[in-house]
Amino acid sequence: MEQKCPWCGEALPGNAAFCPHCARDIHPRREAKKPVPLLKKLLLGLLVLAVLAAVGTGLWLALGPKAYDGCGEVLYGDYQVLLTQGVDRYTPVPEMTISGEPEGQYRVPSRLFVNDAHTGEDASEAFLAQVEAVSAEFTGQEDSPSPFLCSQPAYNPGAPECPLLSLIDFTGESGTAELVWTFSMKNGDTITLRQTYEVTPIPVYDYYPEDHPMDTAEELQALIDSISGLAEDLAVVNLHLPPVTYEGGITIRDRSLNLYGSTAPDGGRTTFAGTVYILASHAEISYLYDIDFAGSGGGTGLAGSAPFRTTNCTFTGWDTGVLAYGNSWANVIGCTFRNNSIGFHFDSTGEYANHSMYNDNLFEGNGIAVQLDNVPTDVALNFMGSVFRDNGQDIVNPCQQPLDTSKAIFE
Amino acid sequence: MLKESPRGSVQLIRHKGTGQRFILRRFTGNPEVYRKLLEYTCPNLPTVYEVACRGEENLVIEEFIEGDTLGFLLKGALFSQEETKKIVRQVCQALWVLHSIGAVHRDVKPENIILRGDQAVLIDFDAARFHKLEAENDTQILGTTGFAAPEQYGLSQSDLRADIYAVGILINVMLTGEHPSRHLVEGRMGRIVDRCTHVNPQRRYRNVLRLMEAL
Numbered sequence: 356m357e358q359k360c361p362w363c364g365e366a367l368p369g370n371a372a373f374c375p376h377c378a379r380d381i382h383p384r385r386e387a388k389k390p391v392p393l394l395k396k397l398l399l400g401l402l403v404l405a406v407l408a409a410v411g412t413g414l415w416l417a418l419g420p421k422a423y424d425g426c427g428e429v430l431y432g433d434y435q436v437l438l439t440q441g442v443d444r445y446t447p448v449p450e451m452t453i454s455g456e457p458e459g460q461y462r463v464p465s466r467l468f469v470n471d472a473h474t475g476e477d478a479s480e481a482f483l484a485q486v487e488a489v490s491a492e493f494t495g496q497e498d499s500p501s502p503f504l505c506s507q508p509a510y511n512p513g514a515p516e517c518p519l520l521s522l523i524d525f526t527g528e529s530g531t532a533e534l535v536w537t538f539s540m541k542n543g544d545t546i547t548l549r550q551t552y553e554v555t556p557i558p559v560y561d562y563y564p565e566d567h568p569m570d571t572a573e574e575l576q577a578l579i580d581s582i583s584g585l586a587e588d589l590a591v592v593n594l595h596l597p598p599v600t601y602e603g604g605i606t607i608r609d610r611s612l613n614l615y616g617s618t619a620p621d622g623g624r625t626t627f628a629g630t631v632y633i634l635a636s637h638a639e640i641s642y643l644y645d646i647d648f649a650g651s652g653g654g655t656g657l658a659g660s661a662p663f664r665t666t667n668c669t670f671t672g673w674d675t676g677v678l679a680y681g682n683s684w685a686n687v688i689g690c691t692f693r694n695n696s697i698g699f700h701f702d703s704t705g706e707y708a709n710h711s712m713y714n715d716n717l718f719e720g721n722g723i724a725v726q727l728d729n730v731p732t733d734v735a736l737n738f739m740g741s742v743f744r745d746n747g748q749d750i751v752n753p754c755q756q757p758l759d760t761s762k763a764i765f766e
Numbered sequence: 767m768l769k770e771s772p773r774g775s776v777q778l779i780r781h782k783g784t785g786q787r788f789i790l791r792r793f794t795g796n797p798e799v800y801r802k803l804l805e806y807t808c809p810n811l812p813t814v815y816e817v818a819c820r821g822e823e824n825l826v827i828e829e830f831i832e833g834d835t836l837g838f839l840l841k842g843a844l845f846s847q848e849e850t851k852k853i854v855r856q857v858c859q860a861l862w863v864l865h866s867i868g869a870v871h872r873d874v875k876p877e878n879i880i881l882r883g884d885q886a887v888l889i890d891f892d893a894a895r896f897h898k899l900e901a902e903n904d905t906q907i908l909g910t911t912g913f914a915a916p917e918q919y920g921l922s923q924s925d926l927r928a929d930i931y932a933v934g935i936l937i938n939v940m941l942t943g944e945h946p947s948r949h950l951v952e953g954r955m956g957r958i959v960d961r962c963t964h965v966n967p968q969r970r971y972r973n974v975l976r977l978m979e980a981l
Contacts, residue, residue: 371816372804372815372816372817373815373816373827375781376783377783377784378781378783378784378786378788380813380815382804382805382815383805384804384805384806384807384813385805385806385807386806386807386808387806387807387808387811387862387863387866388863388866389859389862390858390859390862390974390975390978
């Protein structure tokens with residue numbers, strides 16, 4: 356079979372590789388490969404492997420699920436994700452040291468904040484849109500006699516500034532444990548935020564009438580004033596009051612105090628005929644138990660600009676039985692409000708709520724049983740078991756505070 | 767006529783039409799390696815343009831490499847170590863092509879290496895053959911005395927390591943002008959020559975790549 360030279364067109368034998376007419380090569384050729392010494396090949400291979408490994412690792416790191424772990428704070432992409440205890444949304448709180456009475460029961464919030472890492476703006480909505488699931492648990496307290504408990508992260512209307520919050524319950528004997536928030540992201544990433552809680556014992560000082568003069572308002576005030584300078588701020592001071600009637604009032608300032616009333620064999624209880632003030636220069640709660648506040652038609656029975664809580668007390672014959680003002684948060688539980696112009700008056704511009712219960716009270720014969728002009732936060736006040744009877748108005752709520760009166764009794 | 771022997775001849779020819787010069791080889795034997803080289807180009811091997819056979823006789827037209835052979839140059843002077851390494855590396859590259867198609871040159875020697883400028887070209891594949899694993903011994907004694915490996919004299923089948931043996935001799939001759947059995951070059955190059963020329967092919971460099979690495 357013949358072929359033609361592609362260069363000169365002359366006829367050639369079919370298997371010719373060379374044209375004798377024009378002296379041109381007509382055979383297809385390929386360039387022989389250059390040898391690469393083994394060492395060089397090995398190095399090149401290793402280089403390729405290293406590059407591939409680096410690329411693979413890079414891709415995996417860039418695209419694969421990642422785990423983020425931080426104490427108090429994690430930077431996740433453009434987000435600063437942090438846990439705090441207070442409302443400062445920029446400062447993570449990796450460790451919480453809380454003082455507690457041995458028998459005391461406490462609840463504090465663990466707040467989640469999410470900020471734009473560049474601008475500092477609230478980015479919680481965008482971040483939470485990427486979250487598949489979030490949970491919280493305590494670890495490292497297997498041997499604790501009183502382990503910490505935490506609620507699962509959720510929005511809490513009592514702390515509207517943060518998107519999620521876990522309530523931490525503990526006692527003075529809870530010791531130390533680690534709270535772990537775990538975020539499972541939709542892209543497979545995992546974020547672990549840790550917060551260590553440590554409870555340190557609070558010293559408790561008890562003052563009894565047998566040891567300290569407190570039969571009159573003046574003596575009691577003098578004792579209170581002296582205690583303010585003696586006991587450390589975090590100490591718990593309990594004043595066990597005799598079953599006497601204090602004709603005047605007292606003022607608790609500078610630090611919180613707990614007042615425990617008592618009952619005489621004839622049934623007489625510790626009674627204040629003058630106003631008791633609890634003034635705000637501290638944020639600790641003053642607790643008042645088993646005390647009667649007996650007014651004579653005017654004034655205020657108990658007025659607090661600092662947090663306080665009254666239990667099993669009575670307020671009778673006042674213009675205002677209990678007034679919470681300033682930055683105060685007040686709770687009345689198991690108390691009796693009778694024959695006051697206003698039984699319980701909330702008019703505080705504070706920012707915190709510490710308890711939502713107003714249960715088992717008796718509001719009877721008041722002009723207004725409960726007046727809510729200003730109440731910190733939107734937490735619903737729960738009047739479960741409280742009885743409203745023969746009041747001019749039961750609840751006046753111009754600030755439209757959420758209320759739960761579903762289990763209250765209106766007679 | 768450039769060369770004539772009982773096995774054939776080598777002529778320099780000129781194409782009448784173009785004036786281009788070619789090498790025309792006539793030889794008896796196996797033209798397989800030439801045929802295979804029709805498919806390749808390599809700067810360290812002459813381009814084979816045509817292979818024709820009639821019976822035992824073969825005609826090959828190949829590129830004319832203009833330059834002096836190492837054999838000619840070695841008559842006047844020796845090569846430095848750097849020059850030697852550079853030239854031998856290029857010879858190794860030519861052998862790499864042959865070995866990669868399964869061929870063994872079997873006649874590596876200064877007279878079969880032409881320096882074209884700074885390029886070394888390995889020529890003359892008359893003695894070349896394909897390495898067949900089933901062969902126990904070479905069927906003919908081919909190659910040049912002194913440069914041929916022991917196995918080429920029938921001690922065992924020659925494979926690519928026969929070429930490595932010859933390259934070892936070549937290195938020594940380029941550096942000392944003498945066969946290593948008489949005067950082995952000193953130092954590292956001597957050790958390379960020693961390994962190339964080990965009587966046991968198993969102890970030589972396994973392939974030209976290893977030899978190039980050593981160089």
